[in-house]
Amino acid sequence: MTLELPQAIRAFEILLGWSLLVQSAEYLQLHAIDRVSQWRIQRAEVPHARVRQALDWIYQPIPYHGMLGLRALLALALMLGLAGLGSALLLFVMALLLLLRWRGAFNGGSDFMTLVGLTGLLLAHAIARFTSPDTAWHVALWYVTVHSLSSYFVSGWVKLMRPEWRSGQALTVFLDHGVYGPLPEHSIFRSPRLALLCSWGFTLWEGLFPLALLDVRLAALLCATAVAFHFMVFWFFGLNRFFWAWLSTFPAILYCASLGML
């Protein structure tokens, strides 16, 4: 069982494109439902006057929505395998503009992981100008893999160092404060035993995720568990963007694991 480079690239492009498409559709709808964020106020956080003035123009309704529409089209092109260096560069720049528009992040970690994916895409197309496309994609997929594995590793090990996670208490408390919460009175996650089991399960699984590089079958198992984990995170916390952003990194992990370097 291996994931060859051409298949990994296609899967990565399709999943990243889909993730960008989901985000773009949501951003487009925010205009109608957001009565709080206002660029006229937020611009004060941009330190340079010239940058501020340029952003003033970009964030006017027509250019801003034009940018989001273009982003959705480029995401589609990426899914169809039609995105080149120009598209990758545009998507990267638009990601930066969206980060600035939303004070550094709209949806936290999912924005960060999306940027990792887009940086990988840009790396692949930029490096391919100087060397073979295979080498360029090899570097790009490793870049995405290291970031994705780091995210699980860090998340697992910080939990391991916290007593409230080791006791299982944190899980129930966080679930109670989720956007779709609180937990029903008789939810199974209120059981201290189950909470303890789940906490240790998640902590060890996340902390040991880098072992995916040992064997592609192990990587597939860890990634499949991750799909279930991210779905639960969506189910309780509403974080749908996390689901797609992390899913888009799995082809990179499976490809790197297929190389059998460890």
Add this chain to the structure above:
Amino acid sequence: MEFTALLIVAYFALLAVALRKRQRKVNGPWLFLLRAFFPNWQFFHGLGPAARLRVRARSGTGQWSDWQLVYPRLPRQAAHLVHNPAVNLALSQQNLVEHLATDVHDLAEQADIRDCVSYQLVTRLARDAVQGGRWGDTPLVPQPDWSVPEAFQFEVRLLRLGQSGDEQLLQSPVMPLSP
């Protein structure tokens, strides 16, 4: 073991050691706006204090309502997996409240919190809550006990997750609502 493999092992070992050390906080406007380039990946890491926004409204007769919590609670739908703007907006606004709490904590002497962008945006959020704003179909304040408010006030309280009790971090002045 190849050199690349050794590098990977060394990287994760270094990461594990770094996580045990106390991390220095680096501030700066560009660093804040471009923090996506330096992700720390520490999600739901501990039960620290959590900021909560509460609002109250004053009616034309001068009577104040009770304080009402503004916290995202929305009904779940499976379709949200592919399209979830209202929930994501609600979560970003709760993050805004958390940012305000951080800004209050980090506020320099002589500085006025009202100059902070987070304060001004939370003021808009509180105003919207009092004026019947919604996250999609869900009102920001589920059961408001005011009808035609003429002024409002908000406060940010720090809740210790998993424990009882909270403490007030900030209370705004009374602000009029334009008709």
